[in-house]
Amino acid sequence: MKRSPARPTSVDAPHFHGRRKGRRLRPGRQALVDGFLPRLRIELPQEEGCLEPRALFDRPVRDVWLEVGFGAGEHFVSQVEAHRDVGFIGCEPFMNGVAAALSEVKVRQLDNVRIVDDDARPVLAALEDASVGRVFVLFSDPWPKSRHNERRFIGSSTVDALARILKDGGQLCFASDHMGYVRWALEHVTADGRWSWTARQPAYWRCRPDDWFPTRYEAKARARGAACVYLRFERKSRIDGGSSERKSLVCSGTRVI
Numbered sequence: 001m002k003r004s005p006a007r008p009t010s011v012d013a014p015h016f017h018g019r020r021k022g023r024r025l026r027p028g029r030q031a032l033v034d035g036f037l038p039r040l041r042i043e044l045p046q047e048e049g050c051l052e053p054r055a056l057f058d059r060p061v062r063d064v065w066l067e068v069g070f071g072a073g074e075h076f077v078s079q080v081e082a083h084r085d086v087g088f089i090g091c092e093p094f095m096n097g098v099a100a101a102l103s104e105v106k107v108r109q110l111d112n113v114r115i116v117d118d119d120a121r122p123v124l125a126a127l128e129d130a131s132v133g134r135v136f137v138l139f140s141d142p143w144p145k146s147r148h149n150e151r152r153f154i155g156s157s158t159v160d161a162l163a164r165i166l167k168d169g170g171q172l173c174f175a176s177d178h179m180g181y182v183r184w185a186l187e188h189v190t191a192d193g194r195w196s197w198t199a200r201q202p203a204y205w206r207c208r209p210d211d212w213f214p215t216r217y218e219a220k221a222r223a224r225g226a227a228c229v230y231l232r233f234e235r236k237s238r239i240d241g242g243s244s245e246r247k248s249l250v251c252s253g254t255r256v257i
C-alpha cells in the first residue's frame, strides 16, 4: 500500500451521535457478524491520507465507490451487484443494518465489497487524495432541531474531506426528504467552490437518478407522502481551478427547492 506523509486531519476526532445497536441479532445474523464481517472489515491505518482503496480488494477494480450510512444496505448491495468491476466500501455504525447487508452480500456471493462498521468520517480522513470515484450519502439523519444541525453528516469539514478524496469528475450523491437538510447540503457543498451541481431542470432533483437504487428510508418517506430530493454534485477538475470560488448556484437552488 502506498504511504504518504501524515497530514493534519480535516475531520477532528468525531463524536458519533447515532445508534449502534437495536434489537438483539438472530443467531444466523450474529454468526455473520462474528465470522463473515472480520473478512470484509477494513482496519484504518494510523496515518491519515494514506489508504489506497483499490489495494483493499483481492482482485483489480476499475474504481472505488463509497456509501456512508447504508442502513440495511438495500442501495449499497444493489450497487455492489450492479458494478462488479468497482470496489465498494460501505460504512454503517448500526450493527443490525450491517448484519442485514452482510446477509445479502453472502447470498449474492459478492466479492467486491469492504465494510466499516463504524463512523465514516475517519474513513474519509484515512483515504488518499483523489482515490474515490463516487460517494453516496442517502437519507442521512437530518437532525431537524436547530441545536442539533451541526451533527448532520454534511458539513464544512466533511465537504472538504470529500473534495479531497474524490477524483476530478467524481460524484457526491445526496438524497433527503428533509428540505432543511437539502438546503443545508446545497449551501455547504456549493459554498466550497470545488463542486458543480449537475441539475439542469427540476426533474434532476425530483426523480431518483436511474443509476441509484431505492432505499428503505426513501420508501418510508414516500409512504407518508413526503417528497424526496436527489442531488448529484461533481468534483471539479483540480487543473481548471475549482479551489475557492463561491457559487451563486445555491441561491437559485434553495429558491427553486
Ligand SMILES: C[S@@+](CC[C@H](N)C(=O)[O-])C[C@H]1O[C@@H](n2cnc3c(N)ncnc32)[C@H](O)[C@@H]1O
Pocket: 016, 018, 019, 068, 069, 070, 071, 072, 091, 092, 093, 094, 097, 118, 119, 120, 121, 138, 139, 140, 141, 153, 215, 216, 217, 218
Ligand atoms: C436515516 S438512516 C438511512 C439509511 C439508508 N441510507 C436508507 O436510506 O435507508 C441514516 C443512517 O446513517 C448512519 N449514520 C449516521 N451517521 C453516520 C456516520 N457518521 N457514518 C456512517 N454512517 C452514519 C446511521 O446509522 C443510519 O443507519
